[in-house]
Amino acid sequence: MTLSGDLKLPSPDAGSAALELKDVTHHFGGLRALSGVNFSVAPGELAGIIGPNGAGKTTVFNLITGVYTPSIGKIIFQGRAIEGMRSSEITELGIARTFQNIRLFKELTVLDNVRAAHYARMKVNPLEALFHSGRHRSEEKRVTEESRDLLDRFGLGGSAGEVSKNLPYGSQRRLEILRAAATNPSLILLDEPAAGMHPGEVEQLMSFILELKKQLSLTVLLIEHQMRLVMGMCSHIVVLDFGMVIADGGPQQVRADAGVMKAYMGSAK
Amino acid sequence: MRKIMEFMRPAGALGKYLSVKAVVAAGFMLALAISRFNLLDNYLQLILMLIGINLILTLSLNLVNGYMGEFSVGHAGFMAAGAYVSSILSVKVLASYSPLWVFPCAVLAGGMAAGVVGLAVAVPSFKTRGDYLAIVTLAFSMIVKSVIENIDAVGGPRGFLGMDKLTTLPWVFFWTIATVWIIRNFIYSRFGRGVLSVREDEIAADLTGVNTRNVKMLAFVVSSFFAGIAGGLYAHLIQYISPGVFDIVKSTEMLVMVYLGGVGSIAGSIIGAATYTILLEALRPLGIWRMAVMPLLLILLMIFRPKGIMGYREARCLSPSFGRGAGKEK
Numbered sequence: 001m002t003l004s005g006d007l008k009l010p011s012p013d014a015g016s017a018a019l020e021l022k023d024v025t026h027h028f029g030g031l032r033a034l035s036g037v038n039f040s041v042a043p044g045e046l047a048g049i050i051g052p053n054g055a056g057k058t059t060v061f062n063l064i065t066g067v068y069t070p071s072i073g074k075i076i077f078q079g080r081a082i083e084g085m086r087s088s089e090i091t092e093l094g095i096a097r098t099f100q101n102i103r104l105f106k107e108l109t110v111l112d113n114v115r116a117a118h119y120a121r122m123k124v125n126p127l128e129a130l131f132h133s134g135r136h137r138s139e140e141k142r143v144t145e146e147s148r149d150l151l152d153r154f155g156l157g158g159s160a161g162e163v164s165k166n167l168p169y170g171s172q173r174r175l176e177i178l179r180a181a182a183t184n185p186s187l188i189l190l191d192e193p194a195a196g197m198h199p200g201e202v203e204q205l206m207s208f209i210l211e212l213k214k215q216l217s218l219t220v221l222l223i224e225h226q227m228r229l230v231m232g233m234c235s236h237i238v239v240l241d242f243g244m245v246i247a248d249g250g251p252q253q254v255r256a257d258a259g260v261m262k263a264y265m266g267s268a269k
Numbered sequence: 270m271r272k273i274m275e276f277m278r279p280a281g282a283l284g285k286y287l288s289v290k291a292v293v294a295a296g297f298m299l300a301l302a303i304s305r306f307n308l309l310d311n312y313l314q315l316i317l318m319l320i321g322i323n324l325i326l327t328l329s330l331n332l333v334n335g336y337m338g339e340f341s342v343g344h345a346g347f348m349a350a351g352a353y354v355s356s357i358l359s360v361k362v363l364a365s366y367s368p369l370w371v372f373p374c375a376v377l378a379g380g381m382a383a384g385v386v387g388l389a390v391a392v393p394s395f396k397t398r399g400d401y402l403a404i405v406t407l408a409f410s411m412i413v414k415s416v417i418e419n420i421d422a423v424g425g426p427r428g429f430l431g432m433d434k435l436t437t438l439p440w441v442f443f444w445t446i447a448t449v450w451i452i453r454n455f456i457y458s459r460f461g462r463g464v465l466s467v468r469e470d471e472i473a474a475d476l477t478g479v480n481t482r483n484v485k486m487l488a489f490v491v492s493s494f495f496a497g498i499a500g501g502l503y504a505h506l507i508q509y510i511s512p513g514v515f516d517i518v519k520s521t522e523m524l525v526m527v528y529l530g531g532v533g534s535i536a537g538s539i540i541g542a543a544t545y546t547i548l549l550e551a552l553r554p555l556g557i558w559r560m561a562v563m564p565l566l567l568i569l570l571m572i573f574r575p576k577g578i579m580g581y582r583e584a585r586c587l588s589p590s591f592g593r594g595a596g597k598e599k
Contacts, residue, residue, distance in 0.1 A: 122459040
């Protein structure tokens with residue numbers, strides 16, 4: 001859609017996009033899951049990816065976060081090509097994510113789920129940790145306080161000591177988002193955050209995400225099936241179908257798009 | 270109210286910390302007295318020391334199998350590395366020095382050698398995700414055994430002897446406490462949480478910024494280090510080591526202790542090591558059937574309590590909330 005990228009040479013800060021996918025193609029064996037996907041997310045934006053089942057939405061997330069390496073194409077995060085990097089390195093750069101089927105550290109407490117996400121930002125070396133040095137203790141204290149603070153601010157402070165698998169479903173979703181937020185990202189990817197929730201819970205989740213985005217000044221990219229959530233929250237929507245971007249724009253624009261109608265409803269004739 | 274709580278916290282924590290220290294100091298004094306004045310007969314002292322050594326082994330294996338959720342079946346190999354290196358040092362290299370210095374240095378060197386060997390095993394094993402560790406460690410322990418059997422300088426299959434009986438109750442007590450303390454520190458650190466997150470969900474761990482490969486290698490090296498320490502203590506207690514001592518049966522013994530006491534628990538490791546060691550002695554009248562009872566125990570355990578007595582739970586005095594006030598509030 002955007003042609004402006006062709007006019008100037010890409011330099012670290014030129015793109016102004018937080019995330020940019022350039023011609024990303026991915027094959028699983030002989031199956032082409034994505035072909036030539038181009039889109040970008042501006043800093044501070046709340047963008048959504050929608051599309052029918054099997055369109056390749058989660059594959060996009062897996063490519064961005066380094067679970068897979070794209071067969072062809074570039075993924076630029078803050079002016080830096082990140083394809084082919086280790087997942088943990090990408091997370092360290094500032095991209096965090098959640099999963100379609102919740103993947104908490106089930107046997108760990110709520111607090112430890114969040115504290116585990118501080119790993120990359122902590123500085124102590126193994127010897128300091130093994131021998132319980134002063135620096136280790138003060139860092140532990142700081143991380144514990146920060147984690148508690150995050151949980152308190154977003155309504156999970158009361159269950160900090162609970163084993164996370166015992167939380168109700170909605171709280172598990174929120175904890176997973178908070179765990180992602182605890183890695184100190186600038187971009188957060190949410191994979192169907194409202195899956196399996198009833199309308200009242202979806203409402204709560206929407207305000208939860210908006211509040212998190214505001215307080216931590218995040219850029220958000222989410223995959224969602226619930227149209228109400230996507231149309232109500234996202235200022236920018238990318239529609240995928242059969243591994244291709246068939247529409248990219250604001251909610252009104254996407255809603256009116258004939259191709260999108262066709263993908264979702266079938267053609268009129 | 271909250272202010273008061275905040276104010277009280279350090280004082281309470283300090284009090285508890287001191288009391289743990291006091292208990293440990295008293296225990297050490299007691300161990301010293303027992304070995305100095307022979308307050309217990311030699312057999313009982315031997316059992317106590319074996320409990321300590323087995324506890325070190327159990328904790329070491331629990332770090333990999335319980336906390337990290339990987340499966341090592343070759344820890345006897347690391348024990349062998351520690352046992353042989355420390356014995357060779359104390360018999361051939363450091364023999365002319367005072368045993369007061371030789372012994373800790375030899376044991377430490379044995380642990381370090383085992384740690385280096387552990388690193389050599391960990392690098393290829395953790396290159397990719399998945400369950401290769403069981404096979405790699407199994408093969409590794411066989412390699413260790415046959416390598417030692419073929420080195421004539423250390424006695425080959427006949428074994429190696431000549432060590433003085435340097436392992437005493439206070440030393441075992443010291444190393445046991447050190448192991449518990451260090452492994453506990455490790456578990457309640459960023460690396461420990463990394464290890465636990467690998468067990469829970471390795472992909473999610475990677476995607477929350479945990480460098481899973483480094484964390485796994487680190488845990489494995491720490492684990493093999495302590496298996497080596499236990500090997501050194503064992504060698505200087507029994508005063509005879511041979512490749513046959515460190516075969517798959519020894520590794521299985523460690524597995525039984527871990528899964529008896531409880532995976533992912535220090536308290537469980539203590540219970541497992543103590544129960545197993547004592548049971549093994551108590552069942553001596555059964556003669557050869559003794560060795561049939563143990564596997565049976567393991568089978569029953571797997572059926573009725575697959576995570577062991579303490580599985581994933583920790584005694585309060587060993588969890589960090591006890592000493593640091595970082596635990597539950599509500």
